[in-house]
Amino acid sequence: MSPDRAMHGIDGRVPPSAREITTGQANRVWSVAGPTPYILKHYDDPNRAANEAAALRLLARHRAPSPQLLAASSGSSTPPWTAQTALHEEPVSVDRFLADLAEPLAAIHRIPGTHFGRLAGARQHHSWSDYLHDRLHTYATAAPALRATARLLHQEVAASDNAIQPVLLHHDLQPGHLLRQPVGSRLLIDWELATFGDHRSDLARLAVRLDLDDPTPVLAVASRPDPTTESQLYLHWRIHLLADAALSTDRAVRERAAKRL
Structure with missing residues (x-):
């Protein structure tokens, strides 16, 4: 022990x-x-x-x-x-979620990574594009009917900016995972999907978890907007939609994600 x-x-x-x-x-x-x-x-x-x-x-x-x-x-x-x-705080209400998420998420995204991918228990990658190509291959293998979509996303990843410095991502942001402490600060829980990578991927997965038809509302919590932020947000949003369409155990989630793709 x-x-x-x-x-x-x-x-x-x-x-x-x-x-x-x-x-x-x-x-x-x-x-x-x-x-x-x-x-x-x-x-x-x-x-x-x-x-x-x-x-x-x-x-x-x-x-x-x-x-x-x-x-x-x-x-x-x-x-x-x-x-x-043990935490006895209540989850932040849905109507306050984006506003209250900005500060703790900025703190998380300031933590530098040592590689790309999960922190432990999975393959580590030397670049963010390598990580994304690996994920897209996994999704296409799991759902052969979506291989054409995965192929297009492979092309977009290859053409995008690869000069990404890895930072810590929660990668499962959603209401219920943000708690309000009595003194007013916020805590993020459930870190089993944490990854080192591009902070815009965190925002894109958040848009999927919020079931948004358009991911741009989550830019309200972006701490480092730049000219490529919106285009990269859309790319990562579609990658996360493909993940749900290929791997979700919930049929309704799979069908909704596939329809949005």
């Missing part, structure tokens, strides 16, 4: 008094009371567990607005898990 787990008495098992608060499909989540209250997450995918643990460690080093990692499983644990500080 690692020192942090010994300190908090956390071993990944669900205590009898734990209260399940699972809301998604991929993980199970419990709120655990006690001398050190914490949130326990069990993951279906060990790579997502490793990635979230790596993201939370990085965020702590930069004192960024996120939960703290109390403990995490080793690579052999089944199921893989993390324990994070």
